[in-house]
Amino acid sequence: MTLTLYTLDWVPDFPRGFVRDLRIRWALEEIGRPYDTATVPSHPKTEAHLAMQPFGQVPIIKDGDLILFESGAILQHVTQGSALFPDDRRAEITQWLFAALNTLEMATMHWQVMLLAQKFPDFFGPPPAGEVIDHAFAFAKTRLDAFERRMADREWIAGEFSIADIATIDTLRNVASEDGLAEHKALTAYVDRATDRPAFKRALRDHMAHWQAADAARETETA
Known part of the structure; x- marks a missing residue:
């Protein structure tokens, strides 16, 4: 079953390497679980985003029928029973x-x-x-x-x-x-x-590539 990790579609440059969805990427890389990514708008917040996360934050995951937020809870869920959370x-x-x-x-x-x-x-x-x-x-x-x-x-x-x-x-x-x-x-x-x-290096690489792709998409939209 594929897991989807939701992150924002844009954040300023200065926090990009430190936002909390990186924690989830890192854990998933450590255990070798495949995942997809999707985005929610940074502003304005949408009803769909708030339905998943009432505070309008990320990260969020969708794992089958389960929607889960808060990075600590997500870390426990995705690694349950693995070497990261035996x-x-x-x-x-x-x-x-x-x-x-x-x-x-x-x-x-x-x-x-x-x-x-x-x-x-x-x-x-x-x-x-x-x-x-x-x-x-x-x-x-x-x-x-x-x-x-x-x-x-x-x-x-x-x-x-x-x-x-x-x-x-x-x-x-x-x-x-x-x-x-x-x-x-x-x-x-x-x-x-x-x-x-x-696993951290892979997670950070893909995490930063996400923002590069987001920047390219924004430039295309405004061109």
Whole structure:
């Protein structure tokens, strides 16, 4: 049964390598499951999109009759019973998957949005004062420091490579893109190990090719 991954038809250049549908591509590449892609309009939101995802977000998958959103839930569904989410490690992997999404990502994203507001005020609105950004990073750093200690003597987060690593690495890639891991050698090495995996490289290649095709289609429409 073919799975369809829904993504947006367009996003600005700056977040393209970091949007969350990459996580799903990566997992599917790791387990070798074929998938198709489809798009939903970035703006305005359509009734069809909102019927699948009431908040108007992506990623979304359609797997047979099942429509599912939220990247963590999708990761669990598509890898259930595989080496990425085996039954005998399900509880521990779920714990670290939730930690990636609710503890690491929530803390670091707050800081990153402030930085993006400095770079792209027309998109994000007026940036906050520098001391506010510094305070946000200080809080994010408490999470990163704790995770640095966790990963100091580990290759992967919960035994063998799993969906918890996919979600965590995708979060840390964002932080690293803003030089937020400069003081975290273990986390930097962790990101390097994961992004050197062939499945990640294939996923990122196809993910970026999607945006190139979207740009070409937009240029054709406006020509």
